Amino acid sequence: MDYKALEGLLLGKKGAVLEYPFGPDAAVFKVAGKMFALVAWQEEPLRITLKSDPGEADELRRIFSAIQPGYYMNKNHWNTVTLDGSVPQELLLTMIEASYRLVVKGLRKAEREALG
Template sequence: MTPEQLRAFCLDFNAAVEEFPFGPETSVFKVLGKMFALSTLDATPLTVNLKCEPDLATQLRLDHPGVIVPGWHMNKRHWNTVTVGGLADRMVRELVEDSYDLVVAGLPRAERLRLDRG
């Protein structure tokens, strides 16, 4: 997956936006103001921080050592840093989608309903 493909995939989710609160080099992808992905898209290797359920985060790190690690500069219990080129594109897409879904699930009910209608 290329940086352009990762950006396009993140922005394809309902109400997803790209912001740069940490400087112009770091893309932060949000849904209704809540972050679900963070990446320096021009970095080599390409990595992305993604939210994950704690038990699954631990299991993914065990199953993919060195490719999925505790989230860099994030809450290590809830975030993983994923080296994009170390996984199949399909798995990267699934992890991004899971992160988006977790963030949406944590939104207030009214905001979730607004997303469903969008």
């Protein structure tokens, strides 16, 4: 998946916005001000950091060498995925959806309701 396709997928999430709070090399995707994905968009291959359930995060790291503890993030709750083709696209899409849902779940009720 190239960056433009990934960006479109992430911005397709309800309420998602793109910001660059850490500088131009780190594309940060947020919902209601909370990050659900960070993409090192100038890296080759691309790297995406996603929020994960701690148990699932550990399991995925054991299975795929391209999935590592979140780079500069809480290692229990974030995974960094190197998009080198070794992680099936269906799994990547599931991980993106899970990250988004985990962040939305942590929002205040009014923020969740505003998303529809």
